[in-house]
Amino acid sequence: MKGSDVPVLKDLVLVGGGHAHVTVLKKFAMRPIPGVRVTLVCRDLQAPYSGMLPGYIAGHYTYDEAHIDLVPLCRFAGARFFHDEITGLDTANKKLICHGRPDLAYDLLSINAGSAPDVAAVPGAAEQVTPVKPIDGFVRRWHKLCDRLSAGPGRARVGIVGAGAGGVELALAVQYRLQQLLAGKQPDNAVPEFHLFTDADDILVTHNRRVRARFRRVLAERNVRVHTGHKVVEVRPGALQCANGASFALDEILWVTMARAQSWPAQAGLDVDEQGFIKVRDTLESVSHPDVFAAGDIAHVVNHPRPKSGVFAVRQGAPLASNLRRKLLGRSLQPFTPQKEFLSLISTGNQYAVAARAGWALEGRWVWRWKDWIDRRFMRKYNHLPAMSEEQTQAIPRGLADEEALKELSALAMRCGGCGAKVGATTLENALAGLDPAARDDVLIGLNEPDDAAVVSVPAGKLMVHTVDAFRSFIDDPYIFGQVAANHALSDLYAMGATPQTALAIVTVPYAPERKVTDLLAQLMQGALNALNEAGAALVGGHTSEGGELSLGFSVNGLIDKNKILQKSGLRPGDCILLTKPIGTGTLFAADMRHQAKGHWIASALACMLQSNRAAAECLFAHDAHACTDVTGFGLLGHLVEMIKPSRVDVEINLGSIPLLPGAEQTVRAGIFSSLQPQNLRLRRAVHNLETASKDKRYPLIFDPQTSGGLLAGVAEQRARACVAELHKLGYARTAIIGRVLPESDRVEPVSLRP
Numbered sequence: 216m217k218g219s220d221v222p223v224l225k226d227l228v229l230v231g232g233g234h235a236h237v238t239v240l241k242k243f244a245m246r247p248i249p250g251v252r253v254t255l256v257c258r259d260l261q262a263p264y265s266g267m268l269p270g271y272i273a274g275h276y277t278y279d280e281a282h283i284d285l286v287p288l289c290r291f292a293g294a295r296f297f298h299d300e301i302t303g304l305d306t307a308n309k310k311l312i313c314h315g316r317p318d319l320a321y322d323l324l325s326i327n328a329g330s331a332p333d334v335a336a337v338p339g340a341a342e343q344v345t346p347v348k349p350i351d352g353f354v355r356r357w358h359k360l361c362d363r364l365s366a367g368p369g370r371a372r373v374g375i376v377g378a379g380a381g382g383v384e385l386a387l388a389v390q391y392r393l394q395q396l397l398a399g400k401q402p403d404n405a406v407p408e409f410h411l412f413t414d415a416d417d418i419l420v421t422h423n424r425r426v427r428a429r430f431r432r433v434l435a436e437r438n439v440r441v442h443t444g445h446k447v448v449e450v451r452p453g454a455l456q457c458a459n460g461a462s463f464a465l466d467e468i469l470w471v472t473m474a475r476a477q478s479w480p481a482q483a484g485l486d487v488d489e490q491g492f493i494k495v496r497d498t499l500e501s502v503s504h505p506d507v508f509a510a511g512d513i514a515h516v517v518n519h520p521r522p523k524s525g526v527f528a529v530r531q532g533a534p535l536a537s538n539l540r541r542k543l544l545g546r547s548l549q550p551f552t553p554q555k556e557f558l559s560l561i562s563t564g565n566q567y568a569v570a571a572r573a574g575w576a577l578e579g580r581w582v583w584r585w586k587d588w589i590d591r592r593f594m595r596k597y598n599h600l601p602a603m604s605e606e607q608t609q610a611i612p613r614g615l616a617d618e619e620a621l622k623e624l625s626a627l628a629m630r631c632g633g634c635g636a637k638v639g640a641t642t643l644e645n646a647l648a649g650l651d652p653a654a655r656d657d658v659l660i661g662l663n664e665p666d667d668a669a670v671v672s673v674p675a676g677k678l679m680v681h682t683v684d685a686f687r688s689f690i691d692d693p694y695i696f697g698q699v700a701a702n703h704a705l706s707d708l709y710a711m712g713a714t715p716q717t718a719l720a721i722v723t724v725p726y727a728p729e730r731k732v733t734d735l736l737a738q739l740m741q742g743a744l745n746a747l748n749e750a751g752a753a754l755v756g757g758h759t760s761e762g763g764e765l766s767l768g769f770s771v772n773g774l775i776d777k778n779k780i781l782q783k784s785g786l787r788p789g790d791c792i793l794l795t796k797p798i799g800t801g802t803l804f805a806a807d808m809r810h811q812a813k814g815h816w817i818a819s820a821l822a823c824m825l826q827s828n829r830a831a832a833e834c835l836f837a838h839d840a841h842a843c844t845d846v847t848g849f850g851l852l853g854h855l856v857e858m859i860k861p862s863r864v865d866v867e868i869n870l871g872s873i874p875l876l877p878g879a880e881q882t883v884r885a886g887i888f889s890s891l892q893p894q895n896l897r898l899r900r901a902v903h904n905l906e907t908a909s910k911d912k913r914y915p916l917i918f919d920p921q922t923s924g925g926l927l928a929g930v931a932e933q934r935a936r937a938c939v940a941e942l943h944k945l946g947y948a949r950t951a952i953i954g955r956v957l958p959e960s961d962r963v964e965p966v967s968l969r970p
């Protein structure tokens with residue numbers, strides 16, 4: 216993908232898509248710093264907005280309305296989005312330890328990863344209760360509860376532990392939603408019961424007495440039983456035990472107690488408070504580590520401690536962005552004092568709310584409407600992104616690079632072409648140091664030897680199959696790109712029935728200082744090796760050069776038996792045409808570039824690209840497929856035509872049966888297509904009933920170019936259904952019969968499209 220013309224000099228890594236970081240992203244989108252690469256690592260694709268969470272639970276908002284979609288926001292900001300969870304931090308080597316990808320290097324780190332209720336403090340809680348955070352886990356459990364209660368008359372006794380603003384709002388939202396859901400469905404003796412527990416002697420202890428009185432009244436009116444002075448000391452299956460001896464039988468226990476931080480910041484040696492929250496100065500810089508910043512719940516501002524609330528996280532966004540910028544540019548930081556008093560708008564679940572500030576409180580439906588207006592206005596800033604001008608300042612700002620880095624930069628500008636464009640041996644050695652390519656006995660000389668080329672033997676009775684594929688990166692995550700590129704290249708072998716043997720990598724990395732190139736190459740090749748090793752293909756060599764943008768390809772070899780070669784030309788009249796993966800990657804990534812694709816559309820497209828075609832090919836082979844190919848750049852129709860012509864047949868395709876990736880229909884409807892679409896579209900001359908077919912909304916997708924697409928195969932009709940069932944079992948859940956093969960007609964156009 217084409218990025219800034221300025222090489223990456225510094226990496227700013229943001230951990231967690233919390234309320235402060237979304238502002239940082241927006242600010243960096245408006246005013247990027249040339250030479251600074253921003254990366255957001257978040258375990259959520261969509262970040263929940265705390266203000267709308269109770270409204271979402273109560274059923275007033277959809278999931279999308281109450282969440283910020285981080286993928287298009289990052290795309291808008293020119294930032295990389297890594298969908299992962301941070302589990303550790305190595306401050307000495309400036310690396311983050313990720314759950315599902317290689318370590319991630321940073322120059323400057325900012326943490327806005329929130330907090331979660333402390334379930335470890337009470338025996339049995341970790342196993343028995345549903346903590347309100349992480350939100351995605353809570354939401355899953357909440358939907359299950361709704362489904363269970365809607366499905367049949369079961370008793371529901373719901374306990375909510377924690378009676379701060381979060382607990383009270385949640386109790387009322389949950390109660391409201393269940394009442395709506397079950398209205399008229401439950402016999403009287405099965406009406407859900409609600410219990411709210413707190414060890415304090417009142418609810419909402421951090422709010423004024425007027426707010427407390429109003430909520431005591433509302434809770435009583437709504438039959439929520441409030442148990443003040445009840446400290447929960449143990450949770451057993453279906454029961455909760457309090458310190459005063461009382462115990463309660465409950466079917467669901469929701470946990471909204473005192474928050475705790477995750478353990479990794481403390482384990483990394485950052486100075487933290489008793490709950491593990493990172494101690495920061497007024498500038499939001501860690502008191503112990505000047506290259507680490509923190510904001511939101513996870514930060515403890517030493518001079519101005521405040522309650523854990525989304526309001527403060529939101530307010531810290533702008534000063535955090537400004538101080539991160541200043542830090543990167545070597546300027547002095549500016550202190551920020553959070554306000555002491557703030558407006559609380561607490562909802563009661565039924566589109567009614569209480570407003571409070573200092574000593575006063577007001578309530579009414581109008582308060583809810585006001586809150587709704589504020590929340591929606593906030594969300595619009597992040598979910599409705601303006602078009603950005605392509606013009607950006609490309610000069611490296613003063614302060615970003617020191618003397619040495621500037622020297623390295625001017626050397627970069629003078630880089631040679633030809634062999635001089637090769638990446639240096641030490642860089643390559645460092646990048647490949649931790650990699651462990653698959654070992655094979657038939658590789659006589661491979662990556663571990665210093666020789667000029669690999670030497671590989673071909674076992675007796677086998678033939679060698681060669682293929683090559685390369686493309687420039689379509690995503691800004693080198694680790695995922697490495698896996699997709701390797702998978703894509705291997706697919707050609709699988710489509711022919713071959714078993715992968717070896718691979719040579721062809722890499723172009725953008726010009727950058729040595730340590731950035733090393734890091735990029737390590738991530739890229741680790742990803743590629745995941746796919747190659749899984750396929751049993753040994754990486755035996757490659758060529759790496761510097762250029763304008765990142766690209767990767769593989770020349771792969773496979774082995775095959777002479778009498779088991781599966782070709783495109785074997786389609787027979789009567790065969791069913793099977794497609795093993797959904798299509799739509801071209802339009803979806805075109806939309807992603809324009810930040811018009813939803814995060815979960817891109818995530819499912821990537822998951823599909825990462826799925827190997829290996830097991831599918833074996834299954835097709837076992838069901839005596841007559842012909843096979845993989846669907847890539849020419850699109851479904853292009854690859855189908857490649858099969859039809861040499862097979863001397865016609866085909867009929869049911870447009871409605873073609874499996875599509877989530878979002879593909881929407882992006883095509885929005886007129887967003889891959890740049891290759893117009894060329895692929897020329898093949899419409901192969902379609903016999905073009906006039907009617909082109910009116911179908913799925914029609915444009917048969918021209919959509921695929922990356923790491925599925926297999927397209929012809930299987931005899933009597934075996935096709937069993938083959939599809941087996942493919943579903945193997946994890947190719949969207950495999951479908953999309954058409955059938957007909958005898959060759961005398962028409963010039965061999966393809967008929969049915970709606």
Ligand SMILES: Cc1cc2nc3c(=O)[nH]c(=O)nc-3n(C[C@H](O)[C@H](O)[C@H](O)COP(=O)(O)OP(=O)(O)OC[C@H]3O[C@@H](n4cnc5c(N)ncnc54)[C@H](O)[C@@H]3O)c2cc1C
Pocket residue numbers: 230231232233234235256257258259261262263265266267268269299300301302327328329330347349380381382384385471477510511512513523524525526527528529560
């Ligand atoms: C029911 C309920 C209602 C609430 N209502 C309000 C309200 O109306 N107003 C208000 O101001 N506050 C409210 N709060 C409090 C509010 O939710 C928190 O204070 C606020 O969400 C904190 O924001 P944050 O930016 O620090 O982090 P969060 O909003 O919690 O965001 C953290 C992000 O980091 C990600 N993350 C976490 N750990 C990792 C990791 N290790 N690696 C990668 N990513 C990670 C998470 O997935 C998440 O996207 C409510 C709380 C609850 C429980």
